[in-house]
Amino acid sequence: xxxxQKQQLTLDWPxxxxxxxxxxxxxxxxxxxxxxxxxxxxxxxPALVLYGPTASGKTHLxxxxxxxxxxxxxxxxxxxxxxxxxxxxxxxxLDINGGVDDETALFHLYNxxxxxxxxILLTGQAPASAWNLSLADxxxxxxxxxxxxxxxxxxxxxxxxxxxxxxxxxxxxxxxVLNYLLSRxxxxxxxxxxxxxxxxxxxxxxxxxxxxxxxxxVLEQMPPD
Numbered sequence: 001x002x003x004x005q006k007q008q009l010t011l012d013w014p015x016x017x018x019x020x021x022x023x024x025x026x027x028x029x030x031x032x033x034x035x036x037x038x039x040x041x042x043x044x045x046p047a048l049v050l051y052g053p054t055a056s057g058k059t060h061l062x063x064x065x066x067x068x069x070x071x072x073x074x075x076x077x078x079x080x081x082x083x084x085x086x087x088x089x090x091x092x093x094l095d096i097n098g099g100v101d102d103e104t105a106l107f108h109l110y111n112x113x114x115x116x117x118x119x120i121l122l123t124g125q126a127p128a129s130a131w132n133l134s135l136a137d138x139x140x141x142x143x144x145x146x147x148x149x150x151x152x153x154x155x156x157x158x159x160x161x162x163x164x165x166x167x168x169x170x171x172x173x174x175x176x177v178l179n180y181l182l183s184r185x186x187x188x189x190x191x192x193x194x195x196x197x198x199x200x201x202x203x204x205x206x207x208x209x210x211x212x213x214x215x216x217x218v219l220e221q222m223p224p225d
Contacts, residue, residue: 024060025160029151036148037065041090045145046113047120049128052150054190058123061150065121066093077106086118096124096131103135110141152187161189165196166210171203173210180212184219198222 026034033050036043052058066073071091074082078101082092092109100106113120124131127149128142153161159178166173185191202218203210 024057024064025157025164027154027157027160029153029157030057030061033061033148033150036146037061037068040065040069041119043119043146045141046118047110047122047142047145049142049145049147050121050123050150051125051127051147053125053152053188056150056152056189058150062093062095062121062123066091069119069121071119071121076101077109078102082109083112086113087116090116090118091121092118093121093123096122100131100133103133103138107135107138107141110138153189153192155182158182158187158189158192161192162196165192166200169196169200171196171200171210174212176212177210177215180215 024034033052036048036050040048050058050062062073065071069091070089071093072081072085072089073093075095077094086092086109092113094106110120112118122128122142127147128139128145129147131139131142133139133142159182162178162181163173181195185195199210199215199218203214206214208214
């Protein structure tokens with residue numbers, strides 16, 4: 001079978017990342033955030049803001065908390081299920097990466113959680129102070145709540161992340177491949193995900209294992225930043 005034929009047979013199979021607590025890698029860049037998640041329900045406020053750059057582990061850590069707190073995951077504070085859920089089960093997780101569309105709804109949800117002993121985990125790329133909230137009372141409440149960030153990874157965590165990402169795709173690579181990639185890639189979680197995705201698809205299309213020579217070939221074909 002030719003390379004062209006192999007590429008035509010390549011399918012974009014779904015990847016199921018491991019999202020359990022045991023799969024989350026703790027390091028200096030995220031240990032403060034992990035500490036706060038583990039501290040629940042002993043939070044000093046009804047809400048906690050978890051922030052960090054794209055692919056920094058926010059979603060994974062939020063899923064860990066969701067399972068731990070039996071929380072409802074929602075796209076926005078205007079979701080009609082949330083108030084009843086807080087009364088019944090006590091915990092809600094909201095993704096604020098796209099901004100707060102309904103500040104009044106979030107304000108009422110915060111107060112509802114406070115009045116009923118509930119908790120809200122909000123995830124975003126920046127702390128609440130950078131959300132440009134126009135509702136002053138909401139801003140003061142969220143700024144007073146714990147705002148904890150996840151930082152960019154060091155080499156040890158980035159290497160462990162590469163191993164996990166390859167494992168999520170049922171790929172085992174030699175440590176020499178990891179060292180090669182670490183010395184040449186952008187120092188971010190997002191770059192690690194993109195690198196593994198490119199190598200996985202290229203290896204599947206070519207019918208080859210991910211080796212240092214193959215990784216070098218793929219990297220040389222990548223467009224410059």
